Amino acid sequence: MSKLGNLGARLHHGEAGYDFIKNRWIWYGVSILITIAAVLGLGVRGLHMGIEFQGGAVFTTPKNMTASVSAAEGYAESASGHDAIVQKLGDGTLRIQVAGIDTKESDRIKDRLADDLQVDGEQINAELVGPSWGEQIADKAWQGLGIFLFLVVIYLAIAFEWRMAVAAFVALIHDITITVGTYALVGFEVTPGTVIGLLTILGYSLYDTVVVFDSLKEQTRDITKQTRWTYSEIANRSINGTLVRSVNTTVVALLPVAGLLFIGGGVLGAGMLNDISLSLFVGLAAGAYSSIFIATPLVADLKEREPAMKSLRKRVLAKRAHGGGESQDTPPVTAGYDDGPKAAAPAVVGPRNQSASRSRGRGRPSGKRR
Known part of the structure; x- marks a missing residue:
């Protein structure tokens, strides 16, 4: 646990990290493949809608039945x-549960089940479920989802910027598609x-995204006034700085x-728990x-297309090419872009090490050199 804590501190201060932004096309490709599989699953197999959405009947037998489920x-x-x-x-x-039957069929099925299960027909309780109730639930769910997405985009566009709103919207659609496809x-x-x-996981997914966006917003304030880091490198540092926090909250x-x-x-056979737990597990x-x-990589892609960010990248790479980069004493956490000069030295994201001359004389009462 202490090693994990030390790693989290090093990630937060930029002393260690992984280059998420540079390898963004790998993650995009993985997401596209998973999304295609989910869409194909929806198209080929479709969703197995419950009786609440199709209508039908639910028969409940007496207690302590000896007949097996199969x-x-x-x-x-x-x-x-x-x-x-x-x-x-x-x-x-x-x-x-038997879907797609009416009242007359329900009575006949109830009598057949009583004979096959060898119980009194009066002891079997039959309840009819109309499909209109399920349609109302589905309509309300779609309305709630639409309102939620609209409010999310508006809030992020105001609190952060429209590029972050677009990236968060894409991430939410990604999560919904994968969960439904599963x-x-x-x-x-x-x-x-x-x-x-499904509606619950949207808030959780957005929470993790906003945490990274908030860190990114703070670190990119007045970014064009410096020539040490590009926007993508700071975005990469924001991901690494919140990585351990995101992993911990997700695992918990x-x-x-x-x-x-x-x-x-699975083990105890409480099948009704699967309905909500699978969507939560996959969605989280x-x-x-x-x-x-x-x-965050999508935000970096969108921001790097701005003229101001393009100009900043040129200045940063030009400074490094002429030997004006940061000290290489600390491990670099770079976020290289494919379109940058190949000979440019990587930026260092992390605390700068002071030279020995600047620290000489500290710790003495007078603070003077001898």
Whole structure:
């Protein structure tokens, strides 16, 4: 833990780090490939919408049923002609969902299930769910998502600048697409819990992004008045300075969600936990990735296209080419751009080491040299 703390301090002060900006095209390529896979999953497999969105019936059996989940699923599919989802609750009750059926079919399926499960038909509780309720939930979710994205873009454009608003918007769309595509590829059922989890991860993803943007805004104030670093190099320093914080918060958030998903939903068989936990797990991981590897590098790309930043880059590289770069005593944390001169020395992002002549005489009462 002490080593991790020392690493965090060194990253924050620019004494160590990784060049995220220089390797941005690798991260862009990885994100594009994952996004394409998610879109293909949506197009080929589609989303497995829950009964709340399709309409249908839910049958609840008496307690302590001896029939297995697979057997009950076969009985329900045979009786209805539709796919069925069966969950075994803690008291032995079976919860059987059959989508796309009406009241008449519900009564017939209930009688068939009573015969197959060898229970009294009166002991099986049947509830009908209309598709209109699910449509209302979906409409409200889309409205909430649209309002959220609009307010995010407006806020970031005012608090920071429009380039950061665009980068944050792209990162959010990236996170949503990956999360929804994962549901299509895995085949998990989409329920109102999924919608809640999806809306929840947006705030978390934005939080990590804003932390980096705030650091970047502070460090690039009056950037054109100096010739030590380019905008991309300072952006790279901002990522490294907040990296350990982002990783720590992400890991702490993922641990309980992983417990819900893998232990609660997988081991214990509480399938309803999967609805919300999968969206949270994938969304949290994608949000941490996009804030580090997508949002800030994209801001650097957009800013480097400004005439003022182009002029700054030329001045910085010209100064280094003529031997006016910073001291190489501290490890460089550079953010090189492909379009810069190849012979230019890398900038050093970090504290400058004072020469021995400047520090000589310190620690003595008079402060004078001898």
